[in-house]
Amino acid sequence: MEEVDQIILHSFLNIGCEFAEGLKSLKQLTTEDVIEASVKCIRTINPDFKMSHIMPPGMSARFRVGSAIAQACQNVGYRDSIGYETFLYSSESDIRKIFMFLVEKLPRKEGVKEDEVEATSVLKRRIGQVLREQCGTLWMPAYCKEDQKSVQFITENVHVPAFSKKNKIDADKTLFIYEQISHHDRLVPSILELNANGLAQSSAVLIQKEVSGKKVLKESFQWKQRCLVPDDLSLSSSFDEVIQVVSGQSKQSKQSRFAHAKKLQFTSTEPTFQNVSAVRPSVPKKPKHLSRERTNDNATKLESSTLLPEEMATTREIVEEQVEDGKEITVETEEERFEREENELKEVISQADQQQESNRDEIRNVEAKIKQMKLEIGELDSTIDEEKQQINLKEKTVHLLPNAEENIEKLKALVEKNSQRLIGLGKLWEERRVPLIEEIRELKQRGSASQVDTESKLEEIKTLRKRMKEASEETKKKEQLMKQLTTELESMKRDVSRQSYTKRILEIVSSIHKQQLQIQRVIADTRAVQKQINQMRGRIDRTFTAADEIIFKDAKKDVNVKQAYKYLVSLHDNCNALIQTVEATGAIMREIRDLEDQINAETKKNAEENLAKIMKDFKEMKKENAILMKQLKER
């Protein structure tokens, strides 16, 4: 019970009840303390409950306060029936139950905030660690310290050859990266820049695969922007703000702006691929007659159309200079001329486009016709071949006609020979064919089976690899978590009482377990005893009836036997009476025990004290009512 009280008082201290500091058990709480504690608890659970925690002096007000608190407790969810009397005239066990319930209901704010604060707190802790190390070192005057020369971040273009097993010859020409640098100080910056470029390119490729150059640029700038300190940090922002912004940066990734590129902390002397396209080479201005003569590509059309306004701009400048000399008329005519020429050129261009298209169509038609003609030629060739063959046949038959009969017999013999040869060849072919076909079938089956095997094995391998990766990722995450938690644990304060609480809880659980075993043993014992009693009872009855029968038979003849019978009956009766009294005493003992328990429970409730209090308060209420009635009557 002490630990429970300690927990309750500790939580009272947390919510702000100062009276609870020196106390050790709930017995020491007065009614005012009880009311203050319960009001504060309910207020923390449910902020809408507005009541002051000081007990009012008047009795009716106190009654109202008590009933309001009881109502609020029931609203929060307390199951048992409570009323104003539990708070005003409290008994220790009742208020212990109520406070245990309320303390459990108190919201636990601690766990929620931790996740959000974790990132910033980790960063702060690391910063603190580094600062502590540096503060711990002794101060040395500048001329005693080692040469700390500062090196500027200047990079140079480095080329790394790609390894391919085919071209081994060219690679000898390229040097190692440290040999490609003119000055040693630029080696590390160049390595860092190379790596960062590679990362930016790969992130740009991953994000979007559209080929429009501008979009790729934007995404790589976004990646760079993520690594930079954002704009909204003013110079006067505090240390905490800086840390919050830096660590919370992953959530707020703004749209990249080209201006951020200028804020890059690294300056590069060589133009990287981003800068190249940003700095457009200036287009030299072509004279007009060259642009007119160009063929009809779309690009030149664009160029010429963009050139013309440029040219117009330059000519306007020249024209403006001429205006100072006072030649105003030439201004207008020149402009008109330029406009006319522009329109003419545009017409020419459009006409040329149309011609080009019509030419292309003609070419296509002609090509189609050529194909058709080729097909027809092919067909004609094949018919010619057939006709030739037929002509040859007919010529030969014409030759053979003079010796018709002989030739017919020769031809028949030839035909027979050929047919016989065919039959023989057919048989040979069959002989060879059958085993080969069977071999083919076998090999196909084996191949398909092995293919199925390989497929299943590949799938197994894939699943295994996936599982391996997942497992390794999980182990990484868990190791990180473990490191974080161990560092947190080391830096957190140690609450000794918590360990002792858990120990005690475990001890209590084990003792309860033992008690239960004992209770069961006792129950088993009582059952055994009850069984024995029943057995004995049964035996008594049986022996009595048996003895009764035997003696009764003999009793009619012999007088002594009659007396013996009478003694037997009286013995039986007396024993029965004894047994009954023993049972009655046992029952009375049990009742005594129950009554004693009831007495203890009642005395705990302090019924007498509370009754006295209630009588006093009742009298006070009567007085107050009388006063109020008087006041009403006077008015």
Next chain:
Amino acid sequence: MDFLSQQSLSGLRLCGDSSVIPDKLFDRYVEHICKVITDPEKAGQVPDNFTSLSSSALKQSHAALSALVVESAKHDVDDDQLGMILDECNFSTTKRESFIATFNHFKQDLRNHLFNIGVQPPHIVDIGWRLDYNVKTNHTHKVNELRYTVSLKQNNGEMTDFTCTREELQDLVGKLKEAAKAVERASQV
């Protein structure tokens, strides 16, 4: 993992492949790379045994290993993370352990070298002061003012001079103390 580009990772895989770079020569290779970065005069040329291997592979793996060394020193990765990266690139255990050992040997030098890179505003290294008492000027008859003249010497040789009254000097000292306290507070998280 996150801080290495694809090019470097492929170069590292090349390096981990024992057919391209054998295990025995790997030690001296890594040492040479680290020395090249920190102390070029002592590094010398690439050890001679390597010229027999395919040179484009050698150069690519050299670049990749340098990138790994520099980035690991920059991010201050511990041995486990480094081991994980090397495992992803199929390094055998001997190569891995020898790399981690050599890296830890050179790590502090690398970090010192990286620390020197960058923009560093000039530090104050020395201070000289003089207390003047103005008696009179040609505008007023009696002045009788105390004035401090402070000259701050920076580590690049330049001097910054200013004069101020006693209150302004106290102001300055107060601000410096506040700055020192802020650093202390940050260190005591």
